[in-house]
Amino acid sequence: MKLPRGLIVSCQARADNPLHGPQFMGAMALAARDGGAVGIRANGPADVAAVQAASLPVIGIHKVFSDDYPVYITPDFSAARAISASGARIIALDCTQRPRDGEHPSILIRRIQEELGAEVFADISTLEEGLKASDWGADYVATTLSGYTEATQPKPEEPDLALLEALAARLDVPVVAEGRYNRPELVAQAFNAGAHAVVVGTMITNPRDITRMFVNQGVPR
Ligand SMILES: CC(=O)N[C@H](C=O)[C@@H](O)[C@H](O)[C@H](O)COP(=O)(O)O
Numbered sequence: 331m332k333l334p335r336g337l338i339v340s341c342q343a344r345a346d347n348p349l350h351g352p353q354f355m356g357a358m359a360l361a362a363r364d365g366g367a368v369g370i371r372a373n374g375p376a377d378v379a380a381v382q383a384a385s386l387p388v389i390g391i392h393k394v395f396s397d398d399y400p401v402y403i404t405p406d407f408s409a410a411r412a413i414s415a416s417g418a419r420i421i422a423l424d425c426t427q428r429p430r431d432g433e434h435p436s437i438l439i440r441r442i443q444e445e446l447g448a449e450v451f452a453d454i455s456t457l458e459e460g461l462k463a464s465d466w467g468a469d470y471v472a473t474t475l476s477g478y479t480e481a482t483q484p485k486p487e488e489p490d491l492a493l494l495e496a497l498a499a500r501l502d503v504p505v506v507a508e509g510r511y512n513r514p515e516l517v518a519q520a521f522n523a524g525a526h527a528v529v530v531g532t533m534i535t536n537p538r539d540i541t542r543m544f545v546n547q548g549v550p551r
Pocket residue numbers: 340342391474475478508509510511512529530531532533
């Protein structure tokens with residue numbers, strides 16, 4: 331197993347974010363490492379290559395957006411191959427039941443393991459999807475997409491600890507908590523609920539959203 335137990339920091343910034351770009355994400359990864367993170371999650375070949383500077387295990391994703399399909403986290407094999415070529419040894423992909431263009435996640439999981447020699451990190455939104463991903467051979471199952479699929483709308487403020495707990499009770503593979511873990515006590519609760527690791531993104535690596543939160547909650551208008 332390539333992913334250690336502990337805190338994983340997601341270092342992602344979209345094109346409209348002033349911190350977009352491998353130089354910034356590489357620096358974020360170093361800061362996360364110095365703070366005690368045991369792994370990094372990063373998006374796209376350039377950022378995946380840049381975060382290797384931290385010498386930590388990298389969960390690579392490749393977001394590819396389409397007008398026709400809702401699946402965007404590593405939606406096909408070519409997306410997986412691109413981040414594998416940039417050094418990701420753990421590849422995360424959408425394993426929800428939503429429609430997609432191309433191969434079924436069960437095929438993608440096997441191809442990523444056999445052809446790229448990487449571990450597969452299944453991003454799911456429901457217990458049923460998590461059980462299926464594990465049956466298909468995923469190496470890790472993560473709650474990443476809870477709150478982001480039709481089946482899990484409306485998106486709650488808090489992370490989906492109930493889903494985490496249900497997955498941990500049923501699965502033999504490591505279960506990872508991800509999505510809206512934005513306070514240290516929520517991370518502690520996730521480990522108590524059986525998480526192998528917890529991924530935190532926005533609250534550590536997105537100063538724009540953190541600033542907005544302060545402005546919206548603490549600044550008089
Ligand atoms: C739904 C989706 O696309 N999630 C993405 C997955 O890579 C990221 O945008 C999130 O920031 C990441 O999952 C961490 O979550 P949070 O930022 O809530 O700590």
